[in-house]
Amino acid sequence: MKTRNRKSDRPDESRRHLLKLLAAGSGLLVFPLGSLPTRASAADGTGERPPYWAYAVDTTRCMGCCACMRACRDENGVPKGVFRTWVERYRIDLDDEVHVDVAMHDDFVFAPAPGDVARAFFVPKLCNHCEKSVCNQVCPVGAAYRTADGVVLVDAEHCIGCGYCVQACPYGSRFINPESHVADKCTFCYHRLARGLAPACVLTCPREARLFGDLNDPQSKLSVLLRQRPYRLLKPELGTHPKCYYLGLDREVV
Amino acid sequence: MDKKPTSYRHTIWPFALIGAALVVALVARSQLVPASFGDAGHFRADAIEEARRIAPRHLGQSDCEECHDDVAHLHDKDAHAGVACETCHGPGADHVAAGGDGGIQRPAGQQPCLVCHELMLARPGDFAQIVPAEHYRLVGVGDERTECIACHDPHEPLFMDHDLRTARLHPLIHRCRDCHAGRTDETMARPAGHPAIFQCDYCHGEIARGFADRPHHRMRCATCHLFFRESESAGRILRDTDPRFCLLCHRGAEFRSSDAPPSIDWPDHRADMAEHATDLTKRCIDCHQDRIHPLRTDAAAPGDTPRGGKES
Amino acid sequence: MDFVFPNELNVTWTVMIVLYPYITGLVAGAFIVSSLYHVFSRTELKAVARFSLASAFVFLLFAPLPLLMHLGQPQRAFNIMITPNFASAMAGFGFIYTAYLLVLVLEIWFVMRSSFIERARCRGGVAALCRLILLGNLHEDEGTRRADHKIARFLAGVGIPLACLLHGYVGFLFGSLKANPWWSTPLMFVIFIFSAIVSGIAVLIFHYMVVARLNGWKLDQPCIRSLTGYLWGFMIIAVALELLEVLSIAYKQTEEWEVLGMLIRRKLWISYVILQYLVFSLIPFLLLGINTLFKLRDRLANAMIWIAATMLLVQVLLMRWNVVVGGQLVSKSMRGFTDYLPGVWEKEGLAVAAAIFTLPFCILWLFNKIVPLFPEAKPRT
Numbered sequence: 001m002k003t004r005n006r007k008s009d010r011p012d013e014s015r016r017h018l019l020k021l022l023a024a025g026s027g028l029l030v031f032p033l034g035s036l037p038t039r040a041s042a043a044d045g046t047g048e049r050p051p052y053w054a055y056a057v058d059t060t061r062c063m064g065c066c067a068c069m070r071a072c073r074d075e076n077g078v079p080k081g082v083f084r085t086w087v088e089r090y091r092i093d094l095d096d097e098v099h100v101d102v103a104m105h106d107d108f109v110f111a112p113a114p115g116d117v118a119r120a121f122f123v124p125k126l127c128n129h130c131e132k133s134v135c136n137q138v139c140p141v142g143a144a145y146r147t148a149d150g151v152v153l154v155d156a157e158h159c160i161g162c163g164y165c166v167q168a169c170p171y172g173s174r175f176i177n178p179e180s181h182v183a184d185k186c187t188f189c190y191h192r193l194a195r196g197l198a199p200a201c202v203l204t205c206p207r208e209a210r211l212f213g214d215l216n217d218p219q220s221k222l223s224v225l226l227r228q229r230p231y232r233l234l235k236p237e238l239g240t241h242p243k244c245y246y247l248g249l250d251r252e253v254v
Numbered sequence: 255m256d257k258k259p260t261s262y263r264h265t266i267w268p269f270a271l272i273g274a275a276l277v278v279a280l281v282a283r284s285q286l287v288p289a290s291f292g293d294a295g296h297f298r299a300d301a302i303e304e305a306r307r308i309a310p311r312h313l314g315q316s317d318c319e320e321c322h323d324d325v326a327h328l329h330d331k332d333a334h335a336g337v338a339c340e341t342c343h344g345p346g347a348d349h350v351a352a353g354g355d356g357g358i359q360r361p362a363g364q365q366p367c368l369v370c371h372e373l374m375l376a377r378p379g380d381f382a383q384i385v386p387a388e389h390y391r392l393v394g395v396g397d398e399r400t401e402c403i404a405c406h407d408p409h410e411p412l413f414m415d416h417d418l419r420t421a422r423l424h425p426l427i428h429r430c431r432d433c434h435a436g437r438t439d440e441t442m443a444r445p446a447g448h449p450a451i452f453q454c455d456y457c458h459g460e461i462a463r464g465f466a467d468r469p470h471h472r473m474r475c476a477t478c479h480l481f482f483r484e485s486e487s488a489g490r491i492l493r494d495t496d497p498r499f500c501l502l503c504h505r506g507a508e509f510r511s512s513d514a515p516p517s518i519d520w521p522d523h524r525a526d527m528a529e530h531a532t533d534l535t536k537r538c539i540d541c542h543q544d545r546i547h548p549l550r551t552d553a554a555a556p557g558d559t560p561r562g563g564k565e566s
Numbered sequence: 567m568d569f570v571f572p573n574e575l576n577v578t579w580t581v582m583i584v585l586y587p588y589i590t591g592l593v594a595g596a597f598i599v600s601s602l603y604h605v606f607s608r609t610e611l612k613a614v615a616r617f618s619l620a621s622a623f624v625f626l627l628f629a630p631l632p633l634l635m636h637l638g639q640p641q642r643a644f645n646i647m648i649t650p651n652f653a654s655a656m657a658g659f660g661f662i663y664t665a666y667l668l669v670l671v672l673e674i675w676f677v678m679r680s681s682f683i684e685r686a687r688c689r690g691g692v693a694a695l696c697r698l699i700l701l702g703n704l705h706e707d708e709g710t711r712r713a714d715h716k717i718a719r720f721l722a723g724v725g726i727p728l729a730c731l732l733h734g735y736v737g738f739l740f741g742s743l744k745a746n747p748w749w750s751t752p753l754m755f756v757i758f759i760f761s762a763i764v765s766g767i768a769v770l771i772f773h774y775m776v777v778a779r780l781n782g783w784k785l786d787q788p789c790i791r792s793l794t795g796y797l798w799g800f801m802i803i804a805v806a807l808e809l810l811e812v813l814s815i816a817y818k819q820t821e822e823w824e825v826l827g828m829l830i831r832r833k834l835w836i837s838y839v840i841l842q843y844l845v846f847s848l849i850p851f852l853l854l855g856i857n858t859l860f861k862l863r864d865r866l867a868n869a870m871i872w873i874a875a876t877m878l879l880v881q882v883l884l885m886r887w888n889v890v891v892g893g894q895l896v897s898k899s900m901r902g903f904t905d906y907l908p909g910v911w912e913k914e915g916l917a918v919a920a921a922i923f924t925l926p927f928c929i930l931w932l933f934n935k936i937v938p939l940f941p942e943a944k945p946r947t
Contacts, residue, residue, distance in 0.1 A: 100569035120376035140656035145297035161638020170745035172571030181638030191308035261709030
């Protein structure tokens with residue numbers, strides 16, 4: 001796996017107040033819960049390692065304001081009706097029936113929903129930037145690619161718009177952009193990473209439910225968090241090795 | 255019979271033509287492959303640079319601070335610390351490009367606040383949510399169109415005057431909605447026979463009992479002792495003592511209804527009390543402690559109250 | 567059970583992508599028939615040997631058209647050959663297609679060289695075109711004819727695996743997508759090949775009978791009988807495989823059956839169960855079976871065979887629809903279904919689809935004007 005040693009200008013260490021950082025740093029607070037990722041174990045400390053970006057979603061913190069969806073739309077000019085990121089609301093009623101909805105209209109505000117449920121929660125979704133991404137595999141022209149720092153991107157100048165990657169993505173993260181007519185998806189705000197900024201959804205999440213960081217840095221907030229808290233991946237059985245780690249994810253989420 | 259031999263001469267040209275076409279196609283292909291294709295893998299390496307070149311629209315806290323240091327500083331110390339400026343104000347790129355003249359959203363009305371703070375199914379129980387009508391009844395707001403910012407400065411909504419990060423650590427307190435996510439009729443009363451959960455009065459029994467006899471008993475402990483859930487097992491608890499926090503409910507205003515909590519005129523109230531007029535360290539509870547609950551006593555140690563919750 | 571991921575609300579692969587495997591299927595099927603004559607010497611098929619070869623050729627010419635209509639950036643279509651990503655099942659398309667097209671063009675050239683020479687000796691524009699096709703060489707004798715025959719036979723042989731590859735690979739393209747439970751089965755490759763052969767034979771019977779009727783020709787009855795037998799046999803294999811695929815999932819009652827069963831019951835009940843199986847498979851099966859097992863009067867037999875062939879053409883189109891569209895109706899959340907109904911006049915709508923499907927028949931008509939596709943045809947007495 002990747003080794004890492006990287007400092008300072010990471011988006012996840014931005015000047016925002018990072019309550020999570022505190023939580024992670026304080027031995028009083030954290031109880032190792034037996035789910036330590038192995039990838040952060042091989043820091044050799046020699047020289048500068050390129051970052052290896054990954055994402056975490058704390059589903060226990062998301063409160064469904066959809067600020068991420070608005071920010072993503074504004075940051076990336078995502079047209080109406082397609083989504084680089086979205087927030088799902090799960091309602092599991094007393095008969096164990098699962099109801100899911102997404103705030104799809106212009107303002108991305110959830111409609112009132114009937115109460116009396118066994119449990120209910122929000123799950124933000126985005127591209128998983130899989131280590132073994134199917135979309136890259138199936139792109140016939142090499143317009144889908146992965147950067148060395150672990151971000152899956154689309155070459156909009158080379159894409160022919162066949163839609164095969166849209167079919168291949170198990171997470172529904174890709175779409176054909178109705179304006180450019182080529183495949184489109186979350187980029188982890190690659191243009192922001194290049195400037196040391198966090199992705200727009202991470203920046204604007206008021207609850208720190210979205211976290212971003214460098215897996216090559218064992219001290220990054222993300223690496224620390226993934227050592228300390230149990231998480232789940234989406235559809236791991238498909239062998240895509242997704243890189244969005246879902247903290248506190250309910251078993252019903254796919 | 256003399257058979258004429260098989261003659262293949264006429265077949266040379268069609269095959270030669272196809273061969274030539276293939277050669278042309280191969281040459282054309284080599285010319286048409288984009289310049290940087292294959293440099294970093296089976297894709298156009300220049301595409302990475304193009305992806306980097308896109309200009310950000312959201313700028314981040316530090317850019318906002320360059321001009322709005324005062325607001326950003328206020329912001330740091332209150333409940334909205336951690337909420338980026340651009341979460342409420344929208345992307346700032348146009349605003350900066352225009353030299354600070356417009357190009358930014360100034361949210362108005364209740365809706366921008368309610369996007370986060372309206373009581374909603376699936377919202378975690380530890381997050382501050384209101385049913386606007388109920389909230390207005392509690393704090394005595396008569397006019398339902400009153401904007402949230404009439405009381406709450408969005409940059410300093412609760413006058414906590416604390417840095418969240420320095421607040422006291424506290425074991426997790428459960429609220430009803432942590433389990434009853436769908437229930438919107440939450441009350442303070444624990445139904446008979448409900449299994450015991452970890453609640454304030456287990457450790458602070460004497461304070462809680464004293465609280466029940468006093469005028470603030472309609473409120474939850476966490477209404478003033480704001481609780482911030484930080485992990486599965488712990489949070490941070492805030493004890494607010496800034497006079498402006500009390501004034502959120504007690505300041506007289508036109509929009510208060512007749513059954514509002516007792517209102518005072520501020521800052522006249524302070525001026526009325528000659529001896530305190532200049533002492534800005536004086537807090538409301540220095541005089542009005544008895545309206546709230548007994549002060550912390552030595553008895554309020556863990557184990558003071560049986561954990562079984564038999565009292566209800 | 568009503569949630570789809572927000573990006574799945576609009577189906578990405580439209581009726582164009584239904585049409586594309588349908589047309590390549592016709593190519594593969596028609597080519598197999600021509601090879602039965604040219605390679606395997608089924609001489610009873612001589613009446614449709616040229617016709618089947620020409621049909622395969624014109625359908626192949628139009629196979630990429632629905633793809634181009636579908637592509638978001640059709641002007642970049644050649645990227646698939648300029649920078650092919652061979653990790654992708656789709657990247658092979660350009661090369662397999664080109665190779666197959668070359669084989670077909672050459673085979674036609676060698677099979678029909680005599681006819682082209684005959685036509686080239688006349689006057690006028692068509693003759694000039696023929697001379698151009700012949701590359702100016704109008705020489706013909708017994709020796710060249712023998713060479714032409716040998717090469718044509720070789721090309722027909724090479725074309726069989728290519729035809730299977732071109733079309734089977736379309737099946738593989740669907741079958742290899744692990745994200746989609748309705749597509750993801752190794753059987754898809756085989757199902758596509760057999761359904762292709764069915765549609766190819768069916769279109770030849772359908773078209774041959776229509777042309778014969780319009781021109782007042784006598785049908786070559788042994789040829790029809792032979793085609794009927796092949797059609798019946800291949801349709802049994804194709805339908806059995808299609809059923810086998812679904813029944814094995816249904817019987818295993820795996821997790822994916824929960825959503826696929828609901829897909830069949832809620833979304834595909836009419837197009838899949840009622841139409842594809844009960845109407846358009848069962849009736850042709852009976853009609854063809856009767857004609858294979860019993861000898862009926864020619865007139866009655868031909869009517870039944872024509873109806874069966876036409877119905878099987880629809881059956882294969884339904885099968886393509888149920889695979890391509892059906893697979894996209896299931897949300898990858900496995901919690902619900904989306905809807906798709908093609909518009910009539912939009913870019914990827916039904917009018918364009920109908921036009922694309924009609925064009926090969928027009929080109930075939932033109933082709934016949936240059937070189938007769940039924941040189942053996944005799945008028946009805």
